[in-house]
Amino acid sequence: MSLFSALRVSPDEDIGRSFRSDTIARAAERALRLELETYPKPGLVSPIDSGSHADMDARTFRASNAAITPFFRDLATAGAEGAGMPVLRRIGLDAEAAMRAATGGVNTHRGAIFGLGLLCAAAGALTRPAAGALGALVRDRYGTAILDGPVLLHAPGARARRRHRAGGAPVEAAAGFPSLYCVGLPALRRGRRIRPGDDAAARVEACFALIAHLEDTNLLHRGGAEGLAFARAEAAGFIAAGGVARSDWRARAETLHRSFVARHLSPGGAADLLAMTLFVDAIEDRP
Numbered sequence: 001m002s003l004f005s006a007l008r009v010s011p012d013e014d015i016g017r018s019f020r021s022d023t024i025a026r027a028a029e030r031a032l033r034l035e036l037e038t039y040p041k042p043g044l045v046s047p048i049d050s051g052s053h054a055d056m057d058a059r060t061f062r063a064s065n066a067a068i069t070p071f072f073r074d075l076a077t078a079g080a081e082g083a084g085m086p087v088l089r090r091i092g093l094d095a096e097a098a099m100r101a102a103t104g105g106v107n108t109h110r111g112a113i114f115g116l117g118l119l120c121a122a123a124g125a126l127t128r129p130a131a132g133a134l135g136a137l138v139r140d141r142y143g144t145a146i147l148d149g150p151v152l153l154h155a156p157g158a159r160a161r162r163r164h165r166a167g168g169a170p171v172e173a174a175a176g177f178p179s180l181y182c183v184g185l186p187a188l189r190r191g192r193r194i195r196p197g198d199d200a201a202a203r204v205e206a207c208f209a210l211i212a213h214l215e216d217t218n219l220l221h222r223g224g225a226e227g228l229a230f231a232r233a234e235a236a237g238f239i240a241a242g243g244v245a246r247s248d249w250r251a252r253a254e255t256l257h258r259s260f261v262a263r264h265l266s267p268g269g270a271a272d273l274l275a276m277t278l279f280v281d282a283i284e285d286r287p
């Protein structure tokens with residue numbers, strides 16, 4: 001049963017809408033929390049360590065998550081009201097400002113605000129999303145505006161996108177999050193079948209599958225084409241060798257975590273898409 005099954009009957013449309021927006025924001029907050037708690041994620045921040053990051057730890061991410069959750073509610077409401085991209089963009093930029101205020105200027109959740117924010121808007125617009133519906137709505141309603149929107153010239157991701165002709169977060173969103181639906185969700189559900197009752201293992205499976213697949217501009221920014229190729233090959237090797245089905249999966253994942261840290265690599269885009277995968281898994285009906 002999806003989260004929305006409980007939300008179908010509402011005595012009053014306004015109360016129903018604000019209740020739904022709150023529920024959507026709570027699901028986004030939970031998805032970000034579960035992503036953070038997942039370990040080992042190569043190079044990424046978790047409660048165990050800060051991976052390849054010197055300026056943030058799990059506390060920074062928790063403070064950021066609390067600061068941006070109200071904006072996910074506003075994005076859900078905007079989506080329900082049929083708002084266009086300029087309205088979503090305004091709310092997204094306000095969320096980025098709240099994130100910076102909560103973290104002392106550190107970029108903990110910029111990619112997540114963008115992708116999860118669009119999915120929250122889509123969730124607000126749909127009464128009971130069928131499998132695939134959130135991504136399809138983002139693509140159909142916002143795709144063109146996302147691609148035509150202003151480019152933030154000084155963002156590291158934007159620089160990497162120009163230099164390496166990579167699509168990055170905007171192209172992924174405008175296409176309706178194909179990496180989430182074709183890679184993240186199948187890997188999460190495969191992990192759950194392999195290790196029933198160990199959801200953390202399923203999240204690790206999804207994280208590695210996403211790293212192996214994605215053209216992650218964070219990896220390009222930090223390690224160039226070589227760093228991206230290394231990260232993808234190592235993650236693909238982990239999955240091809242059996243992923244979390246192997247009894248030594250955790251030790252193997254920790255070894256990879258250390259080798260990413262030694263190279264200062266951090267697959268932030270895959271981390272964002274893991275959180276988005278968890279959100280969609282909680283909100284959409286099963287196929």
Ligand SMILES: CC(C)(COP(=O)(O)OP(=O)(O)OC[C@H]1O[C@@H](n2cnc3c(N)ncnc32)[C@H](O)[C@@H]1O)[C@@H](O)C(=O)NCCC(=O)NCCS
Nearest residue numbers: 088089092111117155157158168169172215216217268269
């Ligand atoms: C598009 C954004 C992400 C600009 O950032 P940038 O130009 O650096 O994009 P880029 O794709 O390179 O990376 C941004 C972040 O996305 C994540 N990311 C990186 N690669 C990928 C990828 N292939 N797929 C998905 N996410 C990725 C990473 O966390 C990265 O830090 C965004 O900050 C923006 O434009 N914000 C304005 C507000 C807005 O429009 N919001 C929409 C509604 S919430």
Ligand SMILES: Nc1ncnc2c1ncn2[C@@H]1O[C@H](COP(=O)(O)OP(=O)(O)OP(=O)(O)O)[C@@H](O)[C@H]1O
Nearest residue numbers: 036044045107108109110111112156218268271272
């Ligand atoms: N658990 C996580 N650990 C690290 N990064 C994450 C995690 N979850 C998501 N991310 C994403 O990674 C990005 C942060 O990465 P990074 O610090 O490399 O970016 P930057 O501040 O833009 O660049 P840099 O610090 O290299 O100059 C954020 O946009 C965030 O969305």
